[in-house]
Amino acid sequence: MCDSCHCGEAAEATIAIPGQPHGHQHQTRKIVVEHELLAQNDHQGEANRQFFAEQKILALNLVSSPGSGKTSILERTLKTLGPEIATSVIEGDQQTMRDAERISAAGAPVVQVNTGAGCHLDAEMIRRALARLPPKPHSLLFIENVGNLVCPALFDLGEHAKVAIISVTEGEDKPQKYPHMFRAASLCLLNKIDLLPHLDFDLELCKTLARQVNPRLTFLELSAKSGEGFAAWLQWLRDTFNASHCH
Amino acid sequence: MHEMGLAMRIVEIALAETEKAKASRLCEVEVEVGEVAGVMREALEFCLPAAARGTLAEQALFTIIAVPGQGHCQACQRQVAISAFPAQCPKCGSFGVAITAGTELRLRSINVE
Ligand SMILES: Nc1nc2c(ncn2[C@@H]2O[C@H](COP(=O)(O)OP(=O)(O)OP(=O)(O)O)[C@@H](O)[C@H]2O)c(=O)[nH]1
Ligand SMILES: [Mg+2]
Ligand SMILES: [Zn+2]
Ligand SMILES: [Zn+2]
Ligand SMILES: [Zn+2]
Numbered sequence: 001m002c003d004s005c006h007c008g009e010a011a012e013a014t015i016a017i018p019g020q021p022h023g024h025q026h027q028t029r030k031i032v033v034e035h036e037l038l039a040q041n042d043h044q045g046e047a048n049r050q051f052f053a054e055q056k057i058l059a060l061n062l063v064s065s066p067g068s069g070k071t072s073i074l075e076r077t078l079k080t081l082g083p084e085i086a087t088s089v090i091e092g093d094q095q096t097m098r099d100a101e102r103i104s105a106a107g108a109p110v111v112q113v114n115t116g117a118g119c120h121l122d123a124e125m126i127r128r129a130l131a132r133l134p135p136k137p138h139s140l141l142f143i144e145n146v147g148n149l150v151c152p153a154l155f156d157l158g159e160h161a162k163v164a165i166i167s168v169t170e171g172e173d174k175p176q177k178y179p180h181m182f183r184a185a186s187l188c189l190l191n192k193i194d195l196l197p198h199l200d201f202d203l204e205l206c207k208t209l210a211r212q213v214n215p216r217l218t219f220l221e222l223s224a225k226s227g228e229g230f231a232a233w234l235q236w237l238r239d240t241f242n243a244s245h246c247h
Numbered sequence: 248m249h250e251m252g253l254a255m256r257i258v259e260i261a262l263a264e265t266e267k268a269k270a271s272r273l274c275e276v277e278v279e280v281g282e283v284a285g286v287m288r289e290a291l292e293f294c295l296p297a298a299a300r301g302t303l304a305e306q307a308l309f310t311i312i313a314v315p316g317q318g319h320c321q322a323c324q325r326q327v328a329i330s331a332f333p334a335q336c337p338k339c340g341s342f343g344v345a346i347t348a349g350t351e352l353r354l355r356s357i358n359v360e
Binding site: 027033 | 357
């Protein structure tokens with residue numbers, strides 16, 4: 001048996017000619033495969049990313065369980081940041097225009113994507129939403145994903161960063177139960193801290209567990225209801241916006 | 248660890264093609280990787296043999312062909328070489344560069360016996 005290729009030839013003695021180390025010829029054939037290794041979504045995600053870079057748009061993908069407060073955070077953010085930085089929003093929900101109506105009332109251009117049976121936004125939906133919006137150059141774009149911590153982690157929309165939101169009414173162990181999402185996120189917002197006095201939620205434990213899945217994750221605590229902690233979040237947005245050369 | 252998943256996919260596709268060709272042995276796999284495809288070449292080189300271990304691709308040689316990044320700068324209208332994302336024009340500094348090459352991630356061919 002030939003050791004180097006498992007071709008089955010008896011190899012008690014090795015007799016070889018330089019350049020033909022096996023001592024026998026292998027008839028190889030080349031097969032042209034040309035298989036694209038990126039999934040369709042990744043291609044479109046890359047195209048979206050290129051569009052954002054060209055237009056100097058900072059795109060942030062907001063992900064959380066249903067009801068963690070994504071829309072409420074956006075409403076309050078728009079009030080303060082709206083006059084400073086041109087901001088638009090893409091809303092993703094399975095059904096209804098409700099979140100888009102809330103954003104519109106808060107004064108920002110918005111498009112609603114209804115995914116129907118789908119449980120996440122994909123890059124192609126974002127491409128179509130961008131064409132409908134379209135966001136201004138040198139602007140900030142929030143993408144509120146469908147409330148779901150599983151598959152939105154796997155679909156690149158071309159965003160600059162994912163912002164994961166946990167509310168203190170959820171379990172501290174969310175990051176460990178949904179590690180892909182917390183690994184994919186750059187920033188984690190801990191929302192509804194106005195409720196902390198009524199709950200046993202351990203903020204530090206939650207952060208420790210999240211750091212175990214993603215040591216580089218940064219945290220901000222806030223309340224979309226009281227506005228507590230918003231100054232730091234708004235500053236993070238300004239800093240990220242400026243650092244991305246979108247100003 | 249994007250690269251490990253990618254390596255596993257490459258091995259899987261190469262083995263399927265080998266079987267389709269009714270070949271008995273997979274000798275070589277050629278993969279094209281663009282310089283701005285978001286894949287670390289060294290990481291992929293490390294992951295491929297690991298992904299092939301215990302499969303019929305174990306003895307195969309993996310060849311990675313780097314595809315240089317190229318773009319067209321919309322600000323200064325020049326063809327420019329790019330090496331990072333988001334692409335910045337090395338001549339005028341603009342980020343308005345449309346990428347024309349370098350995002351490839353393709354299993355080009357296999358050699359079988
Ligand atoms: N007490 C308190 N309630 C909040 C806070 N933020 C949001 N809520 C409430 O939480 C509920 C859900 O808030 P939304 O902003 O709709 O949450 P969402 O993440 O956009 O929900 P989906 O889009 O359905 O996934 C609403 O009743 C909000 O009023 C907060 O900081 N404190
Ligand atoms: Mg919402
Ligand atoms: Zn041999
Ligand atoms: Zn999904
Ligand atoms: Zn240029």
